[in-house]
Amino acid sequence: MDFGLAGRVALVTAASRGLGFASAEALVGEGMSLVLCAREAQRLELAASELKKAAASGAQIETLACDVSDPNAASRLITLTRERFGRLDVLVNNAGGPPPGGFGRVGDADWDRSFQLTLMSVVRLVREALPLLRASGQGRIVSIIGTSVKQPIDDLVLSNSLRSAVVGLTKTLSREVAGAGITVNNVLPGIILTDRQRELRGADAARRGISFEQAIEEAGRGIPAGRVGTPADVGALVAFLASAGAGYITGTNIQVDGGLVLGML
Numbered sequence: 001m002d003f004g005l006a007g008r009v010a011l012v013t014a015a016s017r018g019l020g021f022a023s024a025e026a027l028v029g030e031g032m033s034l035v036l037c038a039r040e041a042q043r044l045e046l047a048a049s050e051l052k053k054a055a056a057s058g059a060q061i062e063t064l065a066c067d068v069s070d071p072n073a074a075s076r077l078i079t080l081t082r083e084r085f086g087r088l089d090v091l092v093n094n095a096g097g098p099p100p101g102g103f104g105r106v107g108d109a110d111w112d113r114s115f116q117l118t119l120m121s122v123v124r125l126v127r128e129a130l131p132l133l134r135a136s137g138q139g140r141i142v143s144i145i146g147t148s149v150k151q152p153i154d155d156l157v158l159s160n161s162l163r164s165a166v167v168g169l170t171k172t173l174s175r176e177v178a179g180a181g182i183t184v185n186n187v188l189p190g191i192i193l194t195d196r197q198r199e200l201r202g203a204d205a206a207r208r209g210i211s212f213e214q215a216i217e218e219a220g221r222g223i224p225a226g227r228v229g230t231p232a233d234v235g236a237l238v239a240f241l242a243s244a245g246a247g248y249i250t251g252t253n254i255q256v257d258g259g260l261v262l263g264m265l
């Protein structure tokens with residue numbers, strides 16, 4: 001299938017590793033040029049040089065180290081995109097997750113920080129990106145959130161609440177911009193073996209006195225597909241949603257979870 005993305009431009013946030021990196025890798029493999037951000041400049045540069053190896057010929061990569069919860073980050077990223085490429089076709093919203101905790105453990109400062117990180121980062125990036133996405137004629141907005149919007153995860157009240165706000169934003173926005181040929185969708189990863197997951201599961205395995213491999217196998221057994229996901233599983237969906245062929249899919253929340261979520265809708 002030709003994804004129709006060659007020569008187009010994507011902005012992928014939080015892309016130095018994990019799901020952002022995998023999304024960038026899938027898009028650059030389709031011939032897109034990229035603007036990437038993450039908080040640490042050195043790690044971001046390493047990611048960019050890795051991605052250049054996977055890039056189709058002609059694809060170019062620009063980077064800007066910034067924190068997407070900073071109110072100025074979105075305008076800096078879109079300014080760079082406009083100046084460097086003069087266009088934007090695909091916006092992939094991604095960021096680190098809010099901290100864990102049940103309702104009783106998180107205070108106002110946690111709510112405020114997580115609101116900026118999870119919801120306002122998307123609001124500002126979309127606002128700044130919309131003029132370029134309208135001009136694209138094939139604009140795509142994809143936000144990486146989580147299955148917790150379908151099935152809340154215990155002890156993650158910030159994520160469950162604020163990612164659900166992204167769902168409300170996505171659905172509303174999708175209706176407003178559909179006439180301009182822009183689609184807006186959310187990707188809902190289940191358990192995906194990124195570096196962060198490796199760290200968390202490694203620490204958990206050590207606490208329980210089992211090996212990392214045993215812990216991963218155990219996690220996979222609880223998933224109908226029989227395995228945890230790979231970042232490339234998520235990247236593949238991001239690339240499809242970005243494609244010309246996905247132009248009639250909008251306002252949706254699509255799981256990449258090997259069948260983990262039990263809900264029917």
Ligand code: NAD
Pocket residue numbers: 013014015016017018019020037038039040066067068069094095096097098117144145146147188189190191192193194195196197
């Ligand atoms: P990760 O820790 O492996 O990678 C996170 C990336 O985001 C890094 O590049 C980091 O530099 C960057 N980053 C973090 N906060 C940032 C910020 N404020 N501004 C700019 N860059 C920032 O994480 P991951 O596993 O790839 O997860 C990505 C997102 O997907 C997170 O929100 C996570 O909660 C969510 N998610 C992950 C899984 C999973 O199983 N991996 C499942 C559901 C949801």
